[in-house]
Amino acid sequence: MVSGRAPNADLTAWLAVVAGAIGALMATLDISIVNSSLPTIQGEIGASSTEGTWIATAYLVSEIIIIPLTAWLERMFGLRRFLLVMAALFTLFSIACGLSTNLTEMIIGRVGQGFTGGAMIPTGMTIIATRLPRHQQPVGTALFGSTLIMGPVMGPLLGGWLTENYSWHYAFFINIPVCAILMTFLLVGLKPTAMKLDELKNADWLGIAGLAAGLGGLTVVLEEGNREQWFESALIWKLSAVTLIGFVMIGLGQIYARRPVIKLALLRNRAFASVFVLGLLIGAVLYGTSYVIPQFLAAIAGYNAQQAGGIVFLSGIPAAMMMPLFPLLVARIDLRVAVMAGMLLMAGSCWFDTTLTVQSDGSDFYLSQLMRGLGQALSMLFLNQAAIASVKPNEAGDASGLFNAARNLGGSIALALLATLQDRRMEFHHWTLFSAVRANDTGVQDWVNSQAATYGAGDAGTMGALHAIDQTVLRQALVMSFTDEFVALAWAIAIVIPLVLLLRPLPRGHHQMAMH
The missing domain is CATH 1.20.1250.20 (MFS general substrate transporter like domains)
Known part of the structure; x- marks a missing residue:
């Protein structure tokens, strides 16, 4: 005792x-x-x-x-x-x-x-x-x-x-x-x-209206931007203006409200600011991979929703296993070491997924998903602890709101950027690969002639064979675009890892108390 x-x-x-x-x-x-x-x-x-x-x-x-x-x-x-x-x-x-x-x-x-x-x-x-x-x-x-x-x-x-x-x-x-x-x-x-x-x-009505306009507008811009061709769309311009006005209103609320509805002053605390940014990246990986992996398995491996969901679920196993161990871990492991280990595991898991091919299926994600789940569990659990420890008890509600908003906002940003990246990189890889298939190559001509009979005689058969080549190239380009998405996630995590050094260790005596 x-x-x-x-x-x-x-x-x-x-x-x-x-x-x-x-x-x-x-x-x-x-x-x-x-x-x-x-x-x-x-x-x-x-x-x-x-x-x-x-x-x-x-x-x-x-x-x-x-x-x-x-x-x-x-x-x-x-x-x-x-x-x-x-x-x-x-x-x-x-x-x-x-x-x-x-x-x-x-x-x-x-x-x-x-x-x-x-x-x-x-x-x-x-x-x-x-x-x-x-x-x-x-x-x-x-x-x-x-x-x-x-x-x-x-x-x-x-x-x-x-x-x-x-x-x-x-x-x-x-x-x-x-x-x-x-x-x-x-x-x-x-x-x-x-x-x-x-x-x-006494409510911060400027801040409340600004949150609705700013965060709501930003989320819709991110979600719809790629489909609307970004700033080629009048809708995206209007929503961007709403977003900017919303953030200005939030800023005014910070200055004039007696108690701002969202306490952005907490971000002046370097330890909590680091928690916030790291939370953005954890959200990006958590929601980004839950979006990309089912897409890959459905498009390339032909998995149905339940099969793809089973592969995504693998990353939850380490979190479930770590739950009873966490009180012991927090009593023995420096918070910064645990978060850094978690972020490195997440970056490594994304890097492992950069070796995907057109023959890949769910089994190719087993190791990376378990690594990712362990990394997410370490990072999320210790960052939750860091968020509570870095602010006063009466600021816990404000800190929690900011931290959780960061995780969801990171997921929203990731989904938008990954969708855009996939479209752009698939188009790039498609034309890069297709340009390498030269029409005057005798090997290509022989293959087209041999396959033309399969699709019918004459011009129709030739067009069918050429379409088959294009579909093969598109499939390969799609796999390469998925690879690019995992590369982007890995680099994004690696870039923010140094922020772990700014986290505040748990108070003296906290480690010993955690064991009881």
Whole structure:
């Protein structure tokens, strides 16, 4: 027993922590659970492939907006009341999504899911910081951090399995029993607190409006930019202007508001600023690879949604295994060493995936996915701890909102840039490879002549053989573009690794306390 140590948390406190973890799991899982079901959903609600992407984008946009607002809403309504309302509304919006018969209904439901689900992510860290004594926070952090990793990797697998074996509707209806458990734990684990409606009078309305316009506009620009040919589109110009105005309003709120809705002053703390930037890159890898790998397996290896989801899920295994070990690790390993090891593992895993070929299948991702999962677990769990340790306890809510917004924003930026990179590099590789297939090459001519009969006689047969060459070249170009995406992710991680040296070690005595 350590003298002066705070007493251990009681059962109700742990129920509150578990509730926070469940809420974060559902919110992060629902980002990706529709990805594998998207083609089926689009067909049933009559949406085109371009329109169908808004089923995912609508959730992401609203979630990114609400996360930084959560600390303010929590102060105004009280943590228990706020989470109960959000969980109940999340359930109702999930039902609305499952019952949708057209795109408009689905998008409204997904926006509602994003707002209510996103509010449950940063509150998990707030519960840990306020309901657990310092020496037990590593256990809570491990539980919470694991859910943030498991949600995105479980989503494609669970969504694919439910769609293949039951119906896509259950990808939304599954939230009903889980949210019932969540609300029960919240009722037992958290004490009611008085509302502070005077927060409305003193609210940073400039900042609130700026967050909606700035983060919402930025996310849509990133998501739609590639499809709209970026600044060749009037829509992208208008949304960029909205984004700029929004960020100006956020800046004015920082200057004039009595209590800014998002405390950007925390970024002046170099330790927390490093956590923020590293969180951006972890989000980029977490959501970026969950997007790229299923695409590769579907296009090159012919995998269905459930099979591709199983490969993505591999990266969640190390996170699940590390959860019980984390309190011991945090007591023995320097935080900076652990985060650096995690980032190096993630960079190495992406580099391993630069050797993909047209013959590659899911087995080629086994090692890299396990490496990536271990790296994500080390980085995420220790960065969660670093975020709490680098700020005062009364700033935990603001820090949590910024850190979680960074992770989601990193994912959104990665998805947009990876989609653009894939299109540009595939076109580059296509024409580079095609230019190497010379029409006057006797080998090429002999192959075309030999294959022409397969596609019919005369000009039709020749055109068929030439089309077959083009398809082979396109397939190879696609594989090379996927390789370029993994190269980009590996370099992006490597560039930010030095920021680990700026992280603040845990307070003296924290390591010893973590063991009890």
